[in-house]
Amino acid sequence: MTQDVEMKELPSNSLPSSSTPSTLNHLKEIASLIETGAHAREVRRIFRAVRLTMALRRKLKPPVLSAFLNYVLTPGSDVHTRLISFLPKEDDHEMEVDTASSVTQVSLKHSLPEIEIFCYLLVLIFLIDKKKYNEAKACSSASIARLKNVNRRTVDVLASRLFFYYSLCYELTGDLAEIRGNLLALHRIATLRHDELGQETLLNLLLRNYLHYNLYDQAEKLRSKAPRFEAHSNQQATLIF
Template sequence: MDVDMTTSGEQLPASAKHTVPELEIYCYLLVLIFLIDQKKYDEAKTCSSSGIARLKNINRRTVDVLASRLYFYYSYSYELTNSLAEIRGNLLSLHKMATLRRDELGQETLLNLLMRNYLHYNLYDQAEKLRSKAPRFEAHSNQQFCRYLFYLGKIRTIQLEYTDAKESLLQAARKAPVAARGFRIQCNKWAVIVRLLLGEIPERTVFMQNGMKKSLTPYFELTNAVRIGDLELFRSVADKFSRTFSSDGTHNMIVRLQHNVIRTGLRNISISYSRISLPDIAKKLRLDSHNPVADAESIVAKAIRDGAIDATIDHTNG
């Protein structure tokens, strides 16, 4: 009803009546999800912004769970229109508001949304600064904790902290719900790259998991090229699946892998030969630089210094 009656029969204006806050936010959420399903992304952005504006005026613990879902779809609607940068400042203010209100579920959700926002634009340093300075809290949502571990793993990978990255990514994949197949696939893709960068070769069973075989095929072929140390095969796989690697955000990591491929190939050569010329090494490693012999000598010298192979270089005889 739009009006209410006082005991004396006097009518109150319609504005005196207020919708139950939980019901109001729930309606915003339903409409927002419907608009996204209908691919009406501009209308979804408008709806989500209105819902967030209303949410800022509500401070009730019973709204926290609905608010966390509204935060997610608010960010998602802007991501679908490739305009995440527009709401970064608003997400920061919402995170501050959730912290002051001791809304821990909201803090978890908004921290992940901000990290995703930064990582979307490859702003890894800003994401790490935010993560390190954000207030600590106990994880209340397994899904949000898994997302946090995944984003942390990506940051650690870019920072060359491969051991920590591997632990975070594998933990995220283990803790993720079975139904979250797409998320688990992404975790496994990044974990495979990190393990290869660490000099490990992932087990074949990793690529044969239910529902993941097709998605992980490019990474299986990449792993095979790294395992045998074939630089030409590695480049062929990288070119063949370049679009997949770019969309996964792993292309830069794969460029780093080239050094591991060369080192593996060199290790295989050192096992097979007691004596071999530098031009032959360059030929077997398939180095295509302007001065492959000089590059081969540099690579061999570095491998000897690092202890990767047990050998000596005869400069006089090459």
């Protein structure tokens, strides 16, 4: 699947319900966009995929996620088994899926790191939104362990979101102190890989971590030594303020 897929961003009420693509098919289009971006090494496509995913987060349900994982991952593989285990079992009739198109589409079943990391991100967002924080912590920790072994610039965008949700999981359970050392280690890895988005994200998460525990001296020391990023984003600037 190498064609450029551009998913239209239309209001949910802009088409008759019978013509509106299902959430599952939207996810398949996003996966195709990520695949194209990975092969072409075009980071902008990964950015677009993340933005489209955030617009779908309220529609993510266990049957839809399960069907999507079956579509992009090999059933029985380590990552598939791990992610499926985080999803609660629900009735099949709850799955919103365009059966006509799903029969004719061929599963990706690729081992692209970008697709695998995207699957971690989807499941993690779902768990946080459902307030399943212990499961979210386990999922986020597994995703971070996987990220340490992936060094691809097209993964950096997805990784930055996982870093954010990783920290959020531990903040929501009052365990931020537990991951401070890991955040520092991840920041060193991002620096060695020249991953500026990761460095910027992790720097803000570390500052938030210090400020959460009123460790102002450590926060100021870290801030004073932090590099200046040319492409500083407003999104990152608002993480801690």
